[in-house]
Amino acid sequence: MMGSRIRREKLTINRMIALYQQRCPQANQQPGHYAALNAYADKRLDKCVFGEEKPACKQCPVHCYQPAKREEMKQIMRWAGPRMLWRHPILTVLHLIDDRRAVPELPEKYRPKK
Known part of the structure; x- marks a missing residue:
């Protein structure tokens, strides 16, 4: 079962990729490249070890x-992030709030064995 936080993360990534693909002049990739990248990001979010408590990806251990x-x-993200504020302000603000969350402790089953 997917929670609202993961759904919102997927939507944010989707919007960032779409914005980059649409507006960035150097975004000349093969057809389907960004769709595949978005599917990859969705799959990684589905398998996040932190689940709904996940930190922002840049802070994740x-x-x-x-x-x-x-x-x-x-x-x-570097290109689309600043532009997201104008096109998707609610997603941007929620992402900035998530960015300030503390990084949770790694779940027991993913900790290195001692």
Whole structure:
């Protein structure tokens, strides 16, 4: 079962990717590239070890993206983030609030064995 926080994160990522794809002049990728990237982000959110208590991805101690995809998402977020305030102000404010949340403790089953 997916909670409202994960749903909102998926919507925010979807909007950021769409904005980047639409407006960024250097976004000349293969057809379907951004749809695949969005599907990848959704899948990673579905499998987040923190679930509804997840911190903002940039603060997360568990980097669940492949390095190349992580760098691409950082580039998209860096470009789209400031522009989101004008196009999706509620999502932006909620994301900024989430960004200030404390990072929860890693669930027991994901902690390294001693």
